[in-house]
Amino acid sequence: MANSKQPVTLAYSVDSDDLFMFYALLEGKIATKGIIFEHQRHDTMALNELAATSAVDITAVSIHAYADICDNYLLLPHGGSIGVNYGPLVLSKKPLRFEDLKGKKISIPGFSTTAYLVFKLICPDFIPEVIPITPFGRTFAALKDEIVEAAVVIHEGNLSYQERGFHKVLDLGQWWWQETGLPLPLGGNVIRKSLGPEKIALISDLLRQSIAYALEHREEVIDYLLAREIRDDPALNNRALLDRYLKLYANRDTLEYPQAARQGIVELFRRGQAAGIIKKPVTVEFAP
Numbered sequence: 001m002a003n004s005k006q007p008v009t010l011a012y013s014v015d016s017d018d019l020f021m022f023y024a025l026l027e028g029k030i031a032t033k034g035i036i037f038e039h040q041r042h043d044t045m046a047l048n049e050l051a052a053t054s055a056v057d058i059t060a061v062s063i064h065a066y067a068d069i070c071d072n073y074l075l076l077p078h079g080g081s082i083g084v085n086y087g088p089l090v091l092s093k094k095p096l097r098f099e100d101l102k103g104k105k106i107s108i109p110g111f112s113t114t115a116y117l118v119f120k121l122i123c124p125d126f127i128p129e130v131i132p133i134t135p136f137g138r139t140f141a142a143l144k145d146e147i148v149e150a151a152v153v154i155h156e157g158n159l160s161y162q163e164r165g166f167h168k169v170l171d172l173g174q175w176w177w178q179e180t181g182l183p184l185p186l187g188g189n190v191i192r193k194s195l196g197p198e199k200i201a202l203i204s205d206l207l208r209q210s211i212a213y214a215l216e217h218r219e220e221v222i223d224y225l226l227a228r229e230i231r232d233d234p235a236l237n238n239r240a241l242l243d244r245y246l247k248l249y250a251n252r253d254t255l256e257y258p259q260a261a262r263q264g265i266v267e268l269f270r271r272g273q274a275a276g277i278i279k280k281p282v283t284v285e286f287a288p
Contacts, residue, residue, distance in 0.1 A: 007038040008195075008203065011050055011059040013187075014041055014134050015155055016225050016242055017250040018060055021079055023221045024213035025206065032206055043134045044154070044187075045110035052112075057192045058203065063185045063265055065112040067272065067282045072193055074200065074287040075265075078208050079189035081249045082261045087173020087184045088115040089158045091166045092150045093143050098123075098170055107131040107142055107151040114186045115152045117272050118172045124275070140164060154186070156245045182264040183253075191287055201288045211255050222246070257286075 010025070012018035018041075024030050025037055042050065048065035050056050054072050066075060090101070105127040108116045116128070129148050131139050139151050143166060150169055153161070161168065176184040189207065191200055214221045222242060229237075253261065265284055272278035 005036075007036045008058065009040060009056040010037045011040040011042060011047055011056045012189075013044055013047060013060050015044075015249075016229055017081060017246060017254075019225060019229065020214050020221050020246055020250045021207075021211050021254065023224060024210040027224070029213055029217075030206065030209050033202060035203060035206060043109075043132045044113055045130070045132055048110065048112040051190060054192065057195060058189060058207070060187055060189050062110075062113045062115075062187055063268060064114040064117040064272070064278075066188065066190065066265075066284075067269055067278045067280075068112070069190065070282055070285065073190035074193055074285050076189040076191055076204055076207060077257055077286050077288070078204075078211055078255055080185055080254060080257050080261060081187040082253045082257070082264075083173035083176075083184040083186055083248070084253075085174055085177040085183075086171060086248065087118070087176065087186060088152055088154045088171075089161065089168055090119065090150050090152055090170040090172070091143065091161050092169050093146065093166060095167045096150065096169050101126060101150055101169065103127070104149040105129050105147075107139055107148040109133050109139075109152065109154050113154065114184075114268070115154050115172060117268070117277055118176060118184065119152050120277055121271055121275055122170070122172070122175055140166070156241060159241050159244055176264075180264070180267055182267055183258070183261045185257075185261050185265045185268060186249075188257075204287050208255065211250075214250065215252070215255065218246075262286075 026039055047059050048061050051059050051061050051069045101123050102125050107129045133155050142148050143151050173184045269282040
């Protein structure tokens with residue numbers, strides 16, 4: 001049986017959909033059967049870097065980042081952020097065509113993010129400027145001040161860009177859907193293989209219960225998020241936007257990867273390797 005004395009590190013992002021998933025664990029809404037979770041929250045790039053050094057037991061990562069950690073981690077069969085004909089947006093201060101992006105300085109949330117991988121597949125020739133997703137307003141400030149000519153945006157700001165006066169150049173998820181007919185798997189949760197099959201199965205079941213609780217008590221969790229999650233950008237602190245965001249990335253597909261989304265992961269790695277962005281073949285392994 002799992003050792004109850006040794007905490008299991010559980011790391012996830014500053015995005016609302018991740019806290020939505022793990023609310024039940026964080027607030028003691030479900031019994032954890034002797035497992036003690038040590039919760040950590042970091043931005044997307046920091047999570048990818050923690051996984052790259054095997055520094056945490058369970059963590060949210062970009063699907064792109066899984067290519068470098070697949071020897072040490074299994075993908076969990078739940079907790080995925082999946083875009084079905086939608087995804088990260090490329091935004092600009094003034095109207096631009098996709099063709100205008102070539103050779104331009106464009107902000108990305110990190111080199112190991114799925115958004116970077118997909119954008120690099122679409123637009124191989126651009127100058128990347130890494131701007132982490134926290135603080136949330138920093139990317140929009142860079143656009144406004146013309147530090148970059150466009151920005152790849154992966155957080156809730158995708159839903160409020162028009163009222164900020166910015167323009168959509170491209171939806172990466174729509175491009176992917178048109179290219180492949182598959183959902184775009186953006187992020188997922190992984191678990192360290194060295195925990196062993198018994199403990200992995202138990203933890204996977206607990207995480208699935210946590211996601212199910214949130215889906216079944218959605219308004220309760222939204223109330224919690226609104227009370228706790230005070231964004232640095234006031235435009236992100238409203239119920240309607242949060243509700244829309246959760247419908248996109250915390251839904252029934254989050255409870256279990258659909259087969260099409262699993263195919264999307266394989267296709268993403270195939271295309272990334274063919275383009276020379278991913279340097280080695282990737283074996284995709286799911287936990288129970």
